[in-house]
Amino acid sequence: MTSEAQTSEDSQQLKDRVNNRSQRPQSEAFKQFMASQWATPQTGDHSRDAVADYTWRRRRAVSERFAEERVVIPAGPPKVRSNDTDYRFRPHSAFAHLTGLGVDHEPNAVLVFEPVDEGEGDHGGHHQATLYFKPMAGRNTEEFYADARYGEFWVGPRPSLEEFSQRLGIRTKDLDELEPAVTKDAGAVEIGGTRIRLLREVDLNVDALVDTSRINTGVDVESSDSLDAELTEFCSELRLVKDSWEVEQMRRSVASTVTGFEDVVRTLPQAVGRDRGERMVEGAFFARARLEGNDLGYDTIAASGNNATILHWIRNYDRIEPGELLLLDAGVEADSLYTADLTRTIPVSGTFSPVQRKVYQAVLDAADAAFSVVKPGIMFREIHQAAVTVLAERLNDWGLLPVSLQEALSPQGQHHRRWMPHGTSHHLGLDVHDCAQAKRELYLDGILEPGMVFTIEPGLYFKNEDLAVPEEYRGIGVRIEDDVLVTESGAENLSAELPRDPDDVEAWIAALQQG
Known part of the structure; x- marks a missing residue:
């Protein structure tokens, strides 16, 4: 091996080396050609899932129990099986119960209950619930063909924000908007902040986001753990009687x-x-x-x-x-x-x-x-x-x-x-x-x-x-x-x-x- 080749290999970032098997061309001509001449994804109205007539009642129960608090329910991330291959994704059961999403939807998604004034909540509740998830990237983006975990070329199409909103009867937003939605106005209740309840140990990134917000706003992390445990307990008890x-x-x-x-x-x-x-x-x-x-x-x-x-x-x-x-x-x-x-x-x-x-x-x-x-x-x-x-x-x-x-x-x-x-x-x-x-x-x-x-x-x-x-x-x-x-x-x-x-x-x- 020449010294020049050795230097090139040593300079490659460790996180990028799992993609060495792909041998994907990097020329501008390739990128431009890959971004062109794709049929427009089908859009239109989507029928409401039958489960949506039940999940709103489950969310309403959460809203009644945790009025005036922000409730954060992650689906969880993909789990690595071996090196760069994941297990088939399965969301946390509380997330599935409250959204109606089964099968392999949607890794990294988060359901957020935002407290609102009386009379403005969903179905007469105390919150407006929003599902944050990563929508499918356009076929003119590199993610489409270059991202083996999320790209449509690798894992197939994913629902759009509009599709999930229509099917599930719930607001949807891009996952990129999650951080401000979770952390805005967060803080101790006694000084006018909004208390956060988190379903912990489901998504470590969301745990870190909430914990950092608590530390930065002077909220006691240890006492917050016990409050989070109450949410976990409630979500489990909510499933004791099936509809x-x-x-x-x-x-x-x-x-x-x-x-x-x-x-x-x-x-x-x-x-x-x-x-x-x-x-x-x-x-x-x-x-x-x-x-x-x-x-x-x-x-x-x-x-x-x-x-x-x-x-x-x-x-x-x-x-x-x-x-x-x-x-x-x-x-x-x-x-x-x-x-x-x-x-x-x-x-x-x-x-x-x-x-x-x-x-x-x-x-x-x-x-x-x-x-x-x-x-x-x-x-x-x-x-x-x-x-x-x-x-x-x-x-x-x-x-x-x-x-x-x-x-x-x-x-x-x-x-x-x-x-x-x-x-x-x-x-x-x-x-x-x-x-x-x-x-x-x-x-x-x-x-x-x-x-x-x-x-x-x-x-x-x-x-x-x-x-x-x-x-x-x-x-x-x-x-x-x-x-x-x-x-x-x-x-x-x-x-x-x-x-x-x-x-x-x-x-x-x-x-x-x-x-």
């Missing part, structure tokens, strides 16, 4: 997930006895998730044999052997980002052995006991108690408890939880573990209301290395998980189309594999 649009999204996700489970059962004979057979199962479900939805709602658990006793087994690299059980825990995430979360335990050879059936029936009975108590007005924690009581009784009947049933069920005992250490239910929606930042008194100690959606998922897990149980139980892991909607009178099993009874499961497998 009718959200319930419909859940139904769609569940329906696609049921189809994905059917795909797996059809694939299973080809996966048995093969290296990485669990990966074949995982792949079959993933294909359905991408075909009918946006993605997986979470990493699929395709656990065969003893792996089924590992609660979050997502490596999925083992063989599937005849006679084993396959625990499949998977969910399709819809384009709206709402996800299902279902589990079935499938006999690989088509029928349960006697001991497998005995364990499976105990788990099914526990699930049925949990279903039977679900209705408006009970505490969320009562669902779990109903399920684990049945499991404790069965473990006692089998002689596995080292103490009496009464002692095991006491708060000081809990010996039965060795074989089911997780909870029976969690809320479900935009996140597979939705509403996770909600206060305890609204979650575990919360009272069920119509519109709540959650799982019921008891299980029993007897590990190969567990010397506290007879050998016949070892290596058996069973979980049955359904998605449940609280109704005015009780509960609806959204996943009822997926067989649960052991006889029905065996018949289901036979029909799918023979068909």
Whole structure:
């Protein structure tokens, strides 16, 4: 290498070197030609998205809770997967909930609630909400062909400000206008400033912008953190009860997930006895998730044999052997980002052995006991108690408890939880573990209301290395998980189309594999 070439390479900025693979010409002739002779992008009226009739009510709830404060909700930036390639973008769930934007819209976008005088707010609220995002650059700009992260030539077209405004029923502005919108008149309330509430740890650049503004205006940063935490908490609690649009999204996700489970059962004979057979199962479900939805709602658990006793087994690299059980825990995430979360335990050879059936029936009975108590007005924690009581009784009947049933069920005992250490239910929606930042008194100690959606998922897990149980139980892991909607009178099993009874499961497998 010549010294001149070495100097040229050394002078290249580090941040620019990821683009070395592009080998893009830099001549003025190329730039002028690239900026010419492109069809004019289509414009016109865009129909209003159905979700817009619901998101304004969600924003109104935020406005009521934080009147006279500026509320900042970032979508989040793209996340690097490897060097110069990103993961498919997914916005923060609170942003998606309040805007209605799913799929891969819009990295770096920020929703800002600006406090206004009484009577001037959106839909009678205390704020005017504006969505700030980066609109598509013109085809006569270098970004069009030179920016691998945002350029239309690389990643495709993006909606215009006008399109999103019409579709979502919300004001839109260029992201370049975000900084003054967030920081203007900011400061301590006692001296006439506007307090900022920020959904933190979503976009570090927005965190820095708000924190710098607070420091520059004498606002105590530490106390502001607790105020921001209240916003995070509220946005999580706002999703505890789903509206009718959200319930419909859940139904769609569940329906696609049921189809994905059917795909797996059809694939299973080809996966048995093969290296990485669990990966074949995982792949079959993933294909359905991408075909009918946006993605997986979470990493699929395709656990065969003893792996089924590992609660979050997502490596999925083992063989599937005849006679084993396959625990499949998977969910399709819809384009709206709402996800299902279902589990079935499938006999690989088509029928349960006697001991497998005995364990499976105990788990099914526990699930049925949990279903039977679900209705408006009970505490969320009562669902779990109903399920684990049945499991404790069965473990006692089998002689596995080292103490009496009464002692095991006491708060000081809990010996039965060795074989089911997780909870029976969690809320479900935009996140597979939705509403996770909600206060305890609204979650575990919360009272069920119509519109709540959650799982019921008891299980029993007897590990190969567990010397506290007879050998016949070892290596058996069973979980049955359904998605449940609280109704005015009780509960609806959204996943009822997926067989649960052991006889029905065996018949289901036979029909799918023979068909």
